[in-house]
Amino acid sequence: MTPDASAAPVRADAARCPFDHSALTGQTGPTGCPVTAGAAAFDPFEDGYQQDPPDYVRWSREQEPVFFSPRLGYWVVTRYDDIKAIFRDNLTFSPSIALEKITPTGPEANAVLAQYGFALNRTLVNEDEPAHMPRRRVLMEPFTPEHLKAHEPLVRQLAREYVDRFIDDGRADLVDQMLWEVPLTVALHFLGVPEDDMDQLRQYSIAHTVNTWGRPKPEEQVAVAHAVGNFWQLAGQILDKMRQDPEAPGWMQYGLRQQREHPEVVTDSYLHSMMMAGIVAAHETTANATANAMKLLLQHPHVWREICEDPSLIPNAVEECLRHNGSVAAWRRLVTADTQVGGIDIPAGSKLLIVTSSANHDERHFADADLLDIRRDNASDHLTFGYGSHQCMGKNLARMEMQIFLEEFTRRLPHMRLAEQTFSYVPNTSFRGPEHLWVEWDPARNPERTQPALLRHEQPVRMGEPSRHTVSRPLVVARVTRLTRDVVQLRLVSPHGAPLPRWQPGAHIDIECGDTGLSRQYSLCGDPADTHAFEIAVLRDEASRGGSAWVHDHLREGAALRVRGPRNHFRLDEGAPKLIFVAGGIGITPIAAMAQRAQALGRDYVLHYCGRSRADMPLLAALQARHGARLVVHAKAEGQRADLAALLATPQPGARIYACGPARMLSALEAATAHWPADALRTERFQTDAPTLDPAKEHGFDVELKDSGISVHVPPDQTVLAALKAANIDVPSDCCEGLCGSCEVRVLGGAVDHRDVVLTRAERDAQDRMMVCCSRAAGQRLVLAL
Known part of the structure; x- marks a missing residue:
């Protein structure tokens, strides 16, 4: 077993194993490694996992981030960097088992499925290269932001109509009365499917989830099989109707038109399978995600109040809810070659359960990860939509729907609260959302009764993930202490007393220097566990570009300012002896x-x-x-x-x-x-020479953006960052001097001419990351994970 530096302490008699042998069970995994008590007890069908997957596997994230589960027969992966690396490499980690039944069914249920002709084939979710990417590219156009905007009026209309139905009732089950039907209607509209009996489709969708990711009891398997079989036949019938009018609007009709030009790519078997899978994928995750978001926000009344008062926070609130309590708990991958994950040897043929919801709570990537922080500047780094070439194609449609739903609720029912209830979930490994979500309010306080004009206001929908620079945190200077003749210490607090994120040593915040256009980074120097304040110390440096002078001249007790972060590019290795x-x-x-x-x-x-x-x-x-x-x-x-x-x-x-x-x-x-x-x-x-480019001494080169499928040319007089932004690729950046680490990007190919002062010698030698604000290609080409 390969040691992991952050694992639990070891006993002297087990110096080569990263785990305390007192926690071992005597069982061994497929590689001969011992199975710990936590790994032996892991069961994703338990209520603890259903209620809160990240908390259920917290022990793993902290002590044993890669383990073999004897009960499941899968290797389980729980940390952010490991899971993102798995998503990035879809050759070593095949998606082919993503839709495989996690619980094999008995012969009677299999016979039922056979009688319906059930033959779910490969879809975009679970197919390998070289078939996947050509198909994805051929079918991608309807998912682009310009095409998705056409669906916004329908989403707004439906949200308005459904809230109208219960606005004066004072009590509603948001799942039953809105959050299941509206995303399903939008999904059917997007796909071009006629709106048949939605209650029946809901039951079919739940059956498909249980059949694929659940653990139906033997006596339940036959009923589930009948529902899945009927779903399969209905999908085929709908597709046959569509073939009679392939020019009609809808993604499936778009696929039929593409089949004419690319029959070898868009096949009949693919279309049938995608019809069934698409109905589930296009609505269930959005319905669950919105229910999870509403539950989470109402459990944090001060956060709910903030977005009610400032709707511009909704796009980032959506990202933070997707991170904190998303609708996709885990995905699966098949290992195609002997490899390592998190330093642990994994043999070819192994099955992986990658717990994305756990990755979204990894403290190594998200500061104070358990805190619901709608101003978190890296919330959109979440892996709820996956990552890489298999990232969810419908992610921006889901974002649009969630933003509109939150806008409608915050505008019309800001006084909404959670009713007393117990939350239940359909037991499965991957998709989660409350089966019911009861809320209450006083209809006499409905704002539209006295302010009917508010119904005419619409908050712009942000297509795509928010830029880190669109979200900042309002703070107030609570205290100014002069430490030396030219250094002041500032204590910054929330104006409303709201908690601030805990942070790890080495973290910094970015201060927006009023209307100067300057943004400067200052290291946090207070107590990392203090959630009441951030503390920084600032040296007045007359040779600087103005940030420190602005702080000294303008910030007094009671002064308001805006900050971003905290972020950490200078993390302490707590395991070092x-x-x-x-x-x-x-x-x-x-x-x-x-x-x-x-x-x-x-x-x-x-x-x-x-x-x-x-x-x-x-x-x-x-x-x-x-x-x-x-x-x-x-x-x-x-x-x-x-x-x-x-x-x-x-x-x-x-x-x-x-x-x-x-x-x-x-x-x-x-x-x-x-x-x-x-x-x-x-x-x-904290200081460096600003990078300058002398075109006579530089050379141009090409940058391939692996995940976007495009290439960008970087001329001798332009930085990689500038070239990316000119191509509408949003990359976070702050100092533009290779100093702060904000613009770090993963490098997949090519040699880097490093010019930053952030990376260590070993990190530079690895040639797997770069700061795009200053570093360049040593040769003619780079491949970046963007």
Whole structure:
């Protein structure tokens, strides 16, 4: 078994295994590795998983992110980076089992399916290359934003009509009375399917879910098989009717027209299978996602109140709800070749259950992941829609529907509240949403009774995921403390007392500097567990581009400002046996939080703090009181300059060095640690030279965007970031100097000419990521995961 650095502590007699042997069961998995108690007990059909999948597998995310489940016969994967890597590689990790029955049915149920001629074939969800991508491209056009806009009036009309039916009742089951039927009607309209008996289609859809992802009891399997068989025959009948008028609107008719030009790509068997799968996929996930979102928002009244008061927050609230409590709990993949996932050997032929809902709660990617934060700037990184070439084609239709539903509810029923109830779910591994969602309100307080004009207001729908720059967090300066003659410490709080996200040491926030157009990053230096405030310390630097001067000149107690984040590109390795911290001047801000965390963890650490004089070293008194002899002060005025070469002359096994400070100090550190392992030194810079491009010294190159299927040319006088934005590819960015790490992009092919100051030597050597604001291609071509 390959060790995982973040796994549970090991006993001395099990030094090569990452798990505490006292937790083992005596069972072994297919590779001979021991099965832990958590893995043996894992059962996705238990109520705990149905109610809250991320919490149910929290133990796995924290201790055993890849494990074999004897009950399920699957390997289970729970962390964000591992799951995203699986989605990215659809050759090693085939989607072919995505629609396979997770619970094999008995011969009687199989005979029932056979009598209906049930023969569900490959669809876009579960087919491999080379068939998948040509089919996806041929059928993609109706899913583009310009085509989806045509469906917006219908969605708005239906949302209005259905709310009209119960607006004066004071009580409703949102699932039964709206959230199932409206997405189903929209789905049928999109597909071009006539609106037959929707109650029957609902039962068929549930049966399909149970048949594919559930665990029906033997006595239930025959009834489920009859429903699935009838569904299959109905899909065929609808398709036959469509063939009589292929010019009619609808995605299925579009597929019939494409079949004329591409008969080898859009086949009869594909169309029949896609008709059935499409009816489920196009509505069930949206119905469940909206029900989950409404339940979640009403469970957090202060958040519900915020979006009622400011509807512009709805698009990002949708993304955060999809992340926090999405409708897709897990997907499945088949391993086609011996490989590793999260450092664990997985043999060819293995089946994977990839718990995307767990990935969406991974603290390594989402700060304070359990917090519902509708201003989270990376909420749209969620994996609810999958990722890569098999990402959900209908994601933007779902986003549009959810935005319109939330707009209708917040505008017309802002006083809505959850009724007392117990939530139940259809037991299955993958799709989840409450079967009922009872809400209550006082009809006498309906705003439209006194403000009928509000029904005419419409919030623009955002097609696609929100840009990180569209969402910021309003804060107020609660306290300004002068630490030195040119450093102030700011305590920033929510104007309404709402909790702020917990953060990990090394994180920073972006401050919008009023109407200057400037956005600057400042490391958080307070207590990471303090959810009441963010604290930063800012050095006034007259040589800067104006951000620090604006902070010093404009921010006083009571001042309002907007921030984004927190984000972390300078994360502490909490498993390192030895931690060496080096800070220069204002570079103490991220290092102070790291040292506090090291102390709390009981790690072996030392903090070297360098400065001109003690009077010019912010936070010094507090650090001395906290760290005592572990703090070594190097004050130039006292003749105590740090001899970095001598301090780091001997590499220490497993040690990590974290440093932040002036460029000259960090360059000296790089030289002093050149003989250390490549990833031992990790730095954060607060100043760098702005990148400049001399066309006479640069060369043009092409960038292939693997996930978008397009190529972009980058001329000698343009950055990759600028070329991407010109091609309407939204990439987050802030400093544009290779300093903050905001624009990091995964590299799938080609050699990178790294020019940033974010990546470590080992990360640069890996050639699998780059900062597109400054780095370039070393050759003629790069392939990026965009």
